[in-house]
Amino acid sequence: MPPQPRLQIKVSQKLVLTPALQQAIKLLPMTTVELAEMLNQEMSSNPMLEEVPIEEDQAAESADQQEKPTESETWTDEDLRNFFGEYLDQGSRQRPFPEVKDLPPIENALSATVSLTEHLTWQLSLRQVNETTREIAAAIIGNLDTDGRLVASTEEIEAMGSWSVNDVADALEIVQHLDPIGVAARNLQECLLLQLRQMDGACTLAERIVSDHLRLLQEHNVPELARRLGRSVDEIEQQVHIVGDLDPKPGTRYNSLESQYVIPEVFVVKREDEYVAVLNDDELPTLRINSNYRRLLDPKNSASNPEARAFVREKLNSAVWLIKSVQQRQKTIQKVANSLVKFQREFLDLGIEHLHPLILRTVADDIDMHESTVSRVVSNKYMHTPQGLCEMKYFFHSGLSNAHGENISSVTIKERIRKIIKSEDTASPFSDAKMVKILRDEDLILARRTIAKYREELKIPTSHQRKIRH
Known part of the structure; x- marks a missing residue:
């Protein structure tokens, strides 16, 4: 029987990245400066987006925090003069305010560097x-x-x-x-x-x-x-x-490089006995949908034609997805920051020598997300902690077990090696084998090649090169 064309039904599953999902993934590795620049570009190209004015954004918060003084609590200028009058001499009362001289603009102080x-x-x-x-x-x-x-x-x-x-x-x-x-x-x-x-x-x-x-x-x-x-x-x-x-x-x-200013994504502050991760939203514009353009989608509005409605609907969908993506990005960063604070509590209290080894999988399991998501979140982002400004990747390091079976971070071991070398006698510096014995006395069992590897990563020369003969 010759082959004949026929129709068949086949069921299959595919992982398809929608444009909205692609946008959400794209926003995760962005820094605050990059995201703010991208949002400003979106506002200039999408008429449905507008920035909430700072005064309007803070109006509700200010209204709750500030209370109007009662009539009995209100002090007039005459009351202040009468109250402080006996403490002021005549010279201080009649002294005019000094004139503030106009300073040259900041642009005049800038100078181009010569290569x-x-x-x-x-x-x-x-x-x-x-x-x-x-x-x-x-x-x-x-x-x-x-x-x-x-x-x-x-x-x-x-x-x-x-x-x-x-x-x-x-x-x-x-x-x-x-x-x-x-x-x-x-x-x-x-x-x-x-x-x-x-x-x-x-x-x-x-x-x-x-x-x-x-x-x-x-x-x-x-x-x-x-x-x-x-x-x-x-x-x-x-x-x-x-x-x-x-x-x-x-x-x-x-050939001096320009200063690269870092804006932390997260501030870690201590409230009572607990550390709290607070997102830095001050540098990001607060977005909302423009109400004037939204009226064009009203079916009762006969002034808009179908083409205008289609254009506005497309821009509206894009604006809504962008706002949701930004909110999802902030929530994800908050979750990762909270997890880091939980795992690195001793580091926040005591410093680098108490940094615990941590991997991406541990944080991903803690917040119920994929490792790739955590990797995108910590990329090129910084966290301001009581121990200083740290890159979020800084908290992820491998660990080694000591004699008691406890995991010690590789960063902690490097810091210990740095302090040992700093305290050595320059006329007789410690060799890698000697540092193995010193760390072994501190219940840290490491191979000599591991010491040499960490020393090279710290850019510390060998004992022969560190030796100073007198």
């Missing part, structure tokens, strides 16, 4: 050099990193314009003598030598230390330096201090 490239290019423009040298110098300036180090080799610079070796060397010498001193150096040794040669007074001994014994200098091996150079330990220590005052990254002072 390293602009600073060097400006100095180069004041030099009287030929056009070829100026082009080579500009190419050298363009190949400096943020620290002021030259990242291109002389051969690569020669190939940029088919310049000769001598021309590149002359241009490099000119750039290296520009401010800041030490810029355009090809390595740390050259950077330090350029600065030493520009210092007033004789620094020949310091130059010998940097040029011939840089490794011993990095190891702080002062006795060996004194033996090899035939000088006293005190004299070598004086030269080491001179080198220590030099700037190994002279270009960083012209």
